[in-house]
Amino acid sequence: MYGLAMAKGLMVTLKNLTKKPTTVQYPEERVKQHPRFRGEEFVWYEERCTGCASCAKYCPLGIIKIVTSPSETAPKQGDKYRLEVFDIEIQRCMFCGLCVEACPYDCLFMGSGFEQGKYSRKDMVLHVEDLRQADKHPSTFFRPQLEASGYDPRGGRPLNWREVGRESWRWHQQEKSGLRLEHSPVDTAGSQQESN
Ligand code: SF4
Numbered sequence: 001m002y003g004l005a006m007a008k009g010l011m012v013t014l015k016n017l018t019k020k021p022t023t024v025q026y027p028e029e030r031v032k033q034h035p036r037f038r039g040e041e042f043v044w045y046e047e048r049c050t051g052c053a054s055c056a057k058y059c060p061l062g063i064i065k066i067v068t069s070p071s072e073t074a075p076k077q078g079d080k081y082r083l084e085v086f087d088i089e090i091q092r093c094m095f096c097g098l099c100v101e102a103c104p105y106d107c108l109f110m111g112s113g114f115e116q117g118k119y120s121r122k123d124m125v126l127h128v129e130d131l132r133q134a135d136k137h138p139s140t141f142f143r144p145q146l147e148a149s150g151y152d153p154r155g156g157r158p159l160n161w162r163e164v165g166r167e168s169w170r171w172h173q174q175e176k177s178g179l180r181l182e183h184s185p186v187d188t189a190g191s192q193q194e195s196n
């Protein structure tokens, strides 16, 4: 009986010897990531953001904090606001994507990263400067326009604000509430490309 059990165990081993492995030796090797993967670092385009706070209102966990002040560049009623605080408590995020779905200006995207583990929970809060300075590799989650273009967030280049919206970026030039350029070196580069 003992020998039979051993033979059965060996058969299982032999059967699996010929199978293609389903795991990889991370971090040397990585499995291909789906473009719609909802990763940990959000992608935010300040140029598109009006400070409307829809993303914060729709977050079921209330982990987005937005504080705005009137922008001196667009002070009239209905104009966009300056973002003083845009904090996302990513340690509590469940990556439902509702904040991204709620954003009317296509300026908030799920990220595509997954390697920002920290020792302390308080270090996991994303602040407005983190969002400003992060590399822009947006997930194609809830962004069919990106998916249709075949964009690969992990393999592709960072995208600027002109390339990610449903509408042409020129629409934002006329729309008083949808354009902010002061903080954008990328935008300056984009403007130069456009004028060439
Ligand atoms: S993904 Fe969901 S839980 Fe996370 S910040 Fe957005 S709405 Fe909140």
Ligand code: SF4
Residues within 6 Å of the ligand: 048, 049, 050, 051, 052, 053, 054, 055, 056, 066, 102, 103, 104, 105, 106, 107, 108
């Ligand atoms: S990210 Fe979108 S929803 Fe959030 S404040 Fe900016 S424009 Fe509004």
